[in-house]
Amino acid sequence: MPTQSSKRDGKVLPFKSSNRDLAWHIAPSVFGSLRYAWMGISYAFQTQRNFRIHTIVGSIAIGLGIWLQLPAVELTVIGITIGLVLAMELLNTAIEAVVDLTVKQNYHELAKIAKDCAAAAVLISAFAALGVAGCLILPKLAIVVLSVLG
């Protein structure tokens, strides 16, 4: 049953709620979608060094936050920031794959722009995460370390 319409070459085309005719395969259920998402995380962890580093550093940050008994709001901010960095890493990996699929091993200025901008998005989110850790974790960690030392 047509629910919306799209414009192509000036013509209004009706389309169904799931207009995925070009897809090779469509996840049959919510459980199927979750399984494919997990496969994406697993692929990124196995193949992307930066994704592994960010996962480990993020886990340490969450662990430190819990150990330092940070308030729930601060732990939430740290969690959201780590989630943002990991999500950016996954999008960067997806963009790299689509670019490589499109241009193969040929040089293309637009491929360069796509990859450089995707990498920049990861970098900016990582800097934001550093800033959050510097504001919320470092001062309290310094107090604990200094009190232990002296």
Ligand SMILES: Nc1ncnc2c1ncn2[C@@H]1O[C@H](COP(=O)(O)OP(=O)(O)OP(=O)(O)O)[C@@H](O)[C@H]1O
């Ligand atoms: N097909 C291409 N055409 C033009 N420049 C490219 C192309 N492929 C890669 N590059 C350039 O090489 C850089 C590194 O490419 P690569 O595929 O390793 O991306 P990356 O973001 O550095 O990878 P990773 O996130 O895994 O470290 C890109 O940022 C881009 O500047």
